[in-house]
Amino acid sequence: MYDKTIAEQSRALTRGELSSVELTQSYLDRIRQFDGDINSYITVTEELALDQARAADERRASGDAGAMTGIPLAHKDLFCTEGVKTSCGSRMLDNFIAPYESTVTARFKDAGAVMLGKTNMDEFAMGSSNENSYYGPVKNPWDKAAIPGGSSGGSAAAVAARLAAGATGTDTGGSIRQPASHCGITGLKPTYGRVSRWGMVAYASSLDQAGPMTRSAEDAAIMLNTMAGFDPRDSTSLEHSVPDYTTTLNDSLEGLTIGLPKEYIAAGLDADVEKQIDRSITEYVKLGAKVKEVSLPNAGLCIPAYYVIAPAEASSNLSRFDGVRFGHRCEDPQDLMDLYLRSRSEGFGEEVKRRIIVGTYALSSGYYDAYYRKAQQIRRLIRDDFLDAFKECDVIMGPNAPTAAFDLGAINNDPVAMYLSDIYTLSVNLAGLPGLSVPVGMANNRPVGLQIIGQHFAEARLLNIGHRLQQVTDWHLQSPALI
Amino acid sequence: MQWETVIGLEIHVQLATKTKIFSGASTAFGAAPNTQACAVDLGLPGVLPVVNEEAVNMAIRFGLGIDAEINQVNVFERKNYFYPDLPKGYQTTQLEKPIVGAGHVDITLADGSTKTIRIHHAHLEEDAGKSLHEDFHGMSGIDLNRAGTPLIEIVTEPDIRSAEEAVAFAKKLHAIVTTLGICDGDMSQGSVRFDVNVSVRPKGQEAFGTRTETKNLNSFKFMEAAILKEVARQIDLIEDGGQIIQETRLYNGDTGEARSMRSKEEANDYRYFPCPDLLPVMINDERLAKLKADMPEMPDAKKSRLIAQFGLSEYDAEILSADQATAAYFEAVVTACDDAKLSANWIMGELSRSLNQSNIVIADSPVTATMLGGLINRIKDNTISGKIAKEVFEVLWQGECNSADEVIDKKGLKQVTDTGTIEAMIDSVLMANAQQVENYRAAEPEKRGKMMGFFVGQCMKASGGKANPGMVNQILKQKLDG
Numbered sequence: 001m002y003d004k005t006i007a008e009q010s011r012a013l014t015r016g017e018l019s020s021v022e023l024t025q026s027y028l029d030r031i032r033q034f035d036g037d038i039n040s041y042i043t044v045t046e047e048l049a050l051d052q053a054r055a056a057d058e059r060r061a062s063g064d065a066g067a068m069t070g071i072p073l074a075h076k077d078l079f080c081t082e083g084v085k086t087s088c089g090s091r092m093l094d095n096f097i098a099p100y101e102s103t104v105t106a107r108f109k110d111a112g113a114v115m116l117g118k119t120n121m122d123e124f125a126m127g128s129s130n131e132n133s134y135y136g137p138v139k140n141p142w143d144k145a146a147i148p149g150g151s152s153g154g155s156a157a158a159v160a161a162r163l164a165a166g167a168t169g170t171d172t173g174g175s176i177r178q179p180a181s182h183c184g185i186t187g188l189k190p191t192y193g194r195v196s197r198w199g200m201v202a203y204a205s206s207l208d209q210a211g212p213m214t215r216s217a218e219d220a221a222i223m224l225n226t227m228a229g230f231d232p233r234d235s236t237s238l239e240h241s242v243p244d245y246t247t248t249l250n251d252s253l254e255g256l257t258i259g260l261p262k263e264y265i266a267a268g269l270d271a272d273v274e275k276q277i278d279r280s281i282t283e284y285v286k287l288g289a290k291v292k293e294v295s296l297p298n299a300g301l302c303i304p305a306y307y308v309i310a311p312a313e314a315s316s317n318l319s320r321f322d323g324v325r326f327g328h329r330c331e332d333p334q335d336l337m338d339l340y341l342r343s344r345s346e347g348f349g350e351e352v353k354r355r356i357i358v359g360t361y362a363l364s365s366g367y368y369d370a371y372y373r374k375a376q377q378i379r380r381l382i383r384d385d386f387l388d389a390f391k392e393c394d395v396i397m398g399p400n401a402p403t404a405a406f407d408l409g410a411i412n413n414d415p416v417a418m419y420l421s422d423i424y425t426l427s428v429n430l431a432g433l434p435g436l437s438v439p440v441g442m443a444n445n446r447p448v449g450l451q452i453i454g455q456h457f458a459e460a461r462l463l464n465i466g467h468r469l470q471q472v473t474d475w476h477l478q479s480p481a482l483i
Numbered sequence: 484m485q486w487e488t489v490i491g492l493e494i495h496v497q498l499a500t501k502t503k504i505f506s507g508a509s510t511a512f513g514a515a516p517n518t519q520a521c522a523v524d525l526g527l528p529g530v531l532p533v534v535n536e537e538a539v540n541m542a543i544r545f546g547l548g549i550d551a552e553i554n555q556v557n558v559f560e561r562k563n564y565f566y567p568d569l570p571k572g573y574q575t576t577q578l579e580k581p582i583v584g585a586g587h588v589d590i591t592l593a594d595g596s597t598k599t600i601r602i603h604h605a606h607l608e609e610d611a612g613k614s615l616h617e618d619f620h621g622m623s624g625i626d627l628n629r630a631g632t633p634l635i636e637i638v639t640e641p642d643i644r645s646a647e648e649a650v651a652f653a654k655k656l657h658a659i660v661t662t663l664g665i666c667d668g669d670m671s672q673g674s675v676r677f678d679v680n681v682s683v684r685p686k687g688q689e690a691f692g693t694r695t696e697t698k699n700l701n702s703f704k705f706m707e708a709a710i711l712k713e714v715a716r717q718i719d720l721i722e723d724g725g726q727i728i729q730e731t732r733l734y735n736g737d738t739g740e741a742r743s744m745r746s747k748e749e750a751n752d753y754r755y756f757p758c759p760d761l762l763p764v765m766i767n768d769e770r771l772a773k774l775k776a777d778m779p780e781m782p783d784a785k786k787s788r789l790i791a792q793f794g795l796s797e798y799d800a801e802i803l804s805a806d807q808a809t810a811a812y813f814e815a816v817v818t819a820c821d822d823a824k825l826s827a828n829w830i831m832g833e834l835s836r837s838l839n840q841s842n843i844v845i846a847d848s849p850v851t852a853t854m855l856g857g858l859i860n861r862i863k864d865n866t867i868s869g870k871i872a873k874e875v876f877e878v879l880w881q882g883e884c885n886s887a888d889e890v891i892d893k894k895g896l897k898q899v900t901d902t903g904t905i906e907a908m909i910d911s912v913l914m915a916n917a918q919q920v921e922n923y924r925a926a927e928p929e930k931r932g933k934m935m936g937f938f939v940g941q942c943m944k945a946s947g948g949k950a951n952p953g954m955v956n957q958i959l960k961q962k963l964d965g
Contacts, residue, residue: 080529093528100522102529201528205759234531235761313759316561319572320526324625327528340565363563363754372756 002026002162003479006219009165010067013060020060020070023165024053024114027072031116031163034482037144040158042077042135043085044117052114059112067222067246069112074164076155077118078125079105079210080199088201089121089133089151092321092328092347102199103231104168104210111226116164120154123349124318125172125203127151128421130179131412132351139408141480142184143446146405149179155213156183160480166214166223170200172207173306174400174425177437180213181400181449184439186466186476187213188220191456192432193238195224196231202317204310205236207429216476217438217466221245224459240457248460249467254288256465259393263299264424270403272443277399280440280450280469284397287468294389294396298381302427305382307419308362308375309430314352315359321347354415383431386453395465396453399424400437404446428453436462439475447475484722485686488714489694490643493678494656495634496666497610498541504609504633505532505575512672520612520627526570531760534559538633539764541665542582542607543774545635548659548781549602551586555766559607563754568612568625576636578755581606582764583635588659589783590651591801600652601640608634635665641680641691646710650703653677654805658782662807670701677706681713683721692717693727697734697741705736712741785810793823802831808846819856822863829855833876850879858887871896871948899950902958905942908950909958912941923963935959 001009001023012018028046035041049072056070075081078088080098087093101109108115122132130138130153138153140146141161148157152169156179159167169176171189180187188211195210202208212223225246230239258281265274285291323329323343330342348356362371389396401421411417428435433456437449450469454462470476503510506523523530546553558580561573583605589597610632615624637656643649657675660666667674682694697713700706712734717727729747734740780788786804789795795803803813809830816826834855838845858875861867867875867887875890884890891897899905913920916938923934935956942955 078529080527086528088528096528098529099527197529198531199529202760233533235533236531236759312756316563316573316754316756319563319565320528320570322565322567322572324567325525325570336567360754363756365752365754368754368756 002030002165005215006067006071006165006222007216009071010222013070014065020053020056020072020114021050023070024049024072024116027116027162027164030161034161035163037139038141038157038161038163039136039138040120040148040154040161040163041074041117042087042089042120042154045084045115048084049114049116052109052112056112056114066111068108068226070114071165072114072116073108074116074119074155074158074167075105075108076121076152076167076169078121078170078201079118079168080201081105081115081118084118086118086201087134088125089123089135090347090349090352091134093201094134094328096327098199100199103196103233104200104227106199107226108168113226119152119158119167122151122153122175123352124201124314125151125170125175125208126314126351126355128174128178128418129406129408129412130154131408132349134349137408140183140405140446141482143405145407146446147182147408149182149401149405151175151179152187152213153179156180156185156187159183159185159213159215161482162479166212166219168210168223168227169213170208170210171425171429172203172209172310173429174422176211176213177400177425177428177435177449177451178422180437181439181451182405182447184447184449184475184478184480185213185215186217186220186439187211187437187449188224188459188462189428189435190224190228190459191238191434192429193236194240194434194457194459195227196229196234196237198231198233202313204313205317206313207306207310209429216470217436217463218246218249218470220436221249221463221467224463228459243460245460245463248464251464252288253284253465253468256284256289256395257393258284258289258291259294259389259396260291261296261299261389261396261398262293263296264398266423268402268420269399270443273399273401273403273448276441276443276448277397277450280473281397283469283472284465287472292393294392296382296385296389296427298378298385299427300423301378302382302430303419303423305375305378305430306422306426307358308371309379311355311359312362312372312375313359315356315363318348318352318356323347351415379430382427386427386431386433390455394454395458395462398451398453400449400451401425404443404448424451432456434459434462436466438466438469439478440469440473441475486683486718487686487688488645488710489641489682489684489691490645490649490710491641491680491694492637492639492643492649492652493680494637494653495610495676495678496545496637496660497674498538498633498635498665499667500535500537500541500633502535503631504535504538504607506631508631510632514628516615516624516626517628520630524570524627524631526572532575532758534761534764535633538607539582539766540774541633541663542605542635543766543771544663544665544778545605545637545660546583546586547775547778548663549583549586549588551602551605552584553766553771554580554582554584555768555771556580556763557582557766558763559758559761560755561758564751566611567623568614568627568630570612570627570630574609574611575758575761576608577606580763588652588655590648590655591797592651593647595797598648600642600648603638603640605635605637608636610634646707646714649679649710650707653703653706655782658805662779662782662785664779664807668806673701676701679706679710679713681710681717682727683714683717693729695727695730695732697732698744700734700736702736705734708736708739709734709741712739716741779807789813793817793827795823795827799827799831803827808844812845812848812852815852816856816859819853820859820863822859825859825862826856829859833873837880849882850876854879854886861887861891865898865900865951867891867896867898868948868952871898896949899946900954902954905950905954905958908945909942909955909962912938912945913962916941920963935963938963
């Protein structure tokens with residue numbers, strides 16, 4: 001059953017064809033068998049998972065089960081989980097046992113889902129390859145020489161390798177969509193404010209958003225049903241009604257207008273990736289959609305704007321890791337300055353330090369107007385570009401990344417090249433829009449995903465569009481050779 | 484050379500909300516360290532702030548109380564710096580768009596004239612925790628109970644010209660925030676703290692001198708002393724050919740010592756930016772109108788009314804309107820006795836002296852307004868003399884009785900007003916002092932007044948102070964003068 005979708009597992013559990021304990025055990029066995037190599041988990045909570053599975057089976061027997069009851073999930077290791085290590089992929093939090101539960105994981109707990117463990121990630125969600133983890137890189141299950149993408153690389157790899165039925169991820173600049181794309185799975189970044197950030201360790205607060213990473217769009221809809229909704233503890237979460245995302249999955253795509261930004265076909269876009277994207281759009285035309293060229297004139301500015309705003313917020317968000325109250329503290333500090341300097345120098349990795357320094361600089365007196373304020377202005381332009389484009393189309397489609405997954409170590413020493421690989425995903429976060437990645441084929445034997453960008457709160461429509469493609473194609477059903 | 488002092492104040496006022504500005508933890512003072520700090524106050528990874536709307540309301544009320552503009556869209560920002568008692572590594576405060584815009588506070592000077600002190604703005608922010616440097620042998624303890632306590636920081640224009648004006652302003656501000664009920668006003672526990680910016684310039688010069696800032700003064704007395712000391716230091720330094728360095732200074736109220744804490748060069752770059760975890764605070768017209776309708780009578784209005792309604796002097800009215808509790812007490816006494824002048828005199832005299840001696844606030848006075856009103860009633864109807872009234876007050880203060888009538892009754896202090904009794908008493912006094920009576924009668928009429936005092940004193944003494952002094956005087960005069 002580990003190879004089935006959440007929807008199928010849920011039906012099987014309902015029909016009594018298997019128990020959550022059996023299902024959970026099968027994933028735990030696979031984790032033991034394969035994850036030593038893939039490295040998608042930082043922590044596996046075996047006992048807790050089996051306890052939760054037993055509770056889920058009882059709950060199902062008592063007739064009080066929902067779609068998520070008994071489904072084994074993996075959570076990105078930046079959701080605080082009470083009593084369980086929450087490391088954020090960092091040495092800084094290697095010793096941090098969260099004393100409280102994030103809203104996202106609490107909602108899954110309440111729904112009766114099982115937590116298999118916490119997944120690997122780029123340190124503090126900063127990275128596009130999952131190579132910036134204190135716990136080592138994650139391998140792409142499709143090709144172990146390749147990166148899985150980042151920062152939710154562990155979640156993507158775990159779902160792709162069938163080491164979890166589904167996973168949570170977070171996306172600040174593409175960290176759900178890009179690894180989903182690279183690992184041949186489905187990933188949704190919801191509208192900013194759709195899912196509560198309470199208990200999600202912050203990277204860049206105005207951009208961070210949690211979402212599901214699954215085998216299919218239908219599974220993403222099932223998970224989002226549990227995740228989405230207003231949370232009084234998150235001032236940026238929005239009081240917008242939550243539909244049942246599964247009920248509109250089969251809606252017709254007749255008359256759907258797909259916008260194709262001319263700026264997206266740029267130099268650097270891999271020809272094989274482009275081909276897979278074109279072919280998937282042809283599928284949509286067959287399903288009744290129309291195609292229209294649109295323009296996002298400021299699209300190219302998303303990289304400089306993002307790499308000012310996100311590090312600026314991060315430099316402040318990560319100030320609390322000072323060795324005083326929790327997290328890494330250096331041995332035998334001589335005085336306060338020594339405590340700060342060594343705790344932070346030892347606790348943070350290179351990329352985190354780089355972004356703290358960049359962000360600190362961007363906010364400094366005398367530079368604020370030139371960097372931070374300017375970046376915020378660009379952010380508004382980018383958002384306006386999208387809103388203008390949506391006057392002419394319903395959704396925008398394009399790639400998630402210029403290439404399929406690159407090799408581990410290939411550009412890890414070239415931060416700018418790494419940043420440039422985010423060009424297709426960053427602007428969606430800057431505009432606060434929802435974006436879905438669905439698998440649409442292979443390039444050089446590595447998966448390619450199609451990015452579908454919608455208007456604010458258009459998650460139901462995006463999932464519908466993704467689901468309809470998955471009714472006529474089987475890319476999402478294919479599994480890596482190791483399975 | 485003649486020097487002019489220029490002072491601007493920054494005042495931190497702790498708001499009297501039940502819970503913290505961004506979390507549900509209690510703000511009560513004095514709990515065991517770190518027992519009133521929740522996950523948000525500790526700055527744990529993943530926590531988020533939610534604005535306490537009551538704190539926002541209190542800040543709005545302050546703005547309305549000083550005739551300020553309320554910025555209906557205002558923004559929280561982060562002020563970034565590292566300190567162990569600042570859990571998040573930044574303080575959430577307001578900078579570019581504070582909740583309260585320009586306003587003013589009017590003060591009364593010694594000569595009775597009024598001066599307007601302009602308020603530049605006031606903003607909402609969170610307090611930090613406390614570092615405890617004793618008891619930990621080379622380490623510091625951190626108590627985060629205070630972290631996240633809501634404050635408004637009020638910033639004046641540099642309109643103040645002397646320590647005296649600064650104190651008058653500080654007292655007025657104290658009256659405003661306590662009248663509004665947005666602060667408990669307890670300065671000994673840091674509920675109101677003053678930072679003073681002081682500079683001097685030659686009289687007549689327009690440009691400001693270099694200023695210093697002395698932080699965290701928590702009493703009117705310390706503030707006055709710190710200003711006087713700093714002004715003298717600056718003048719001495721300049722007159723000796725030195726230069727003032729822009730710096731932050733500390734004043735120790737207990738020792739009266741002041742020292743430099745850090746210079747401008749050592750100042751942090753706080754890297755302010757809008758807090759991305761909080762949306763701009765939006766205050767709609769309806770909310771503003773409701774808060775306006777709920778405003779209490781402010782000290783200036785109360786003072787005017789006390790003068791108009793009760794015929795009080797400017798001076799009495801100023802003192803009685805200085806805080807909500809005193810004003811309420813006064814009005815309750817007047818209601819009980821219907822004599823504003825006597826009420827004012829007793830509150831500002833006997834009561835105020837006793838409160839100061841025992842170091843208690845008027846709200847906790849053992850002599851309630853009803854009791855004092857009752858006492859004044861007995862003075863008015865001649866049941867007791869003013870002198871006996873002080874004795875009665877003392878008994879009431881000690882808590883031995885519940886009303887003036889009870890004291891008078893128990894202690895037999897009722898004034899003697901029976902003509903026959905007083906006459907008999909006078910006759911025996913005159914008989915016992917026959918020689919003085921003769922002297923009196925032989926004396927020139929001009930000298931008799933002074934001699935009369937002797938007989939009055941003897942009669943009052945004989946009555947144990949209870950004889951009505953007016954009647955004693957009148958009857959004595961008749962008997963002596965024939």
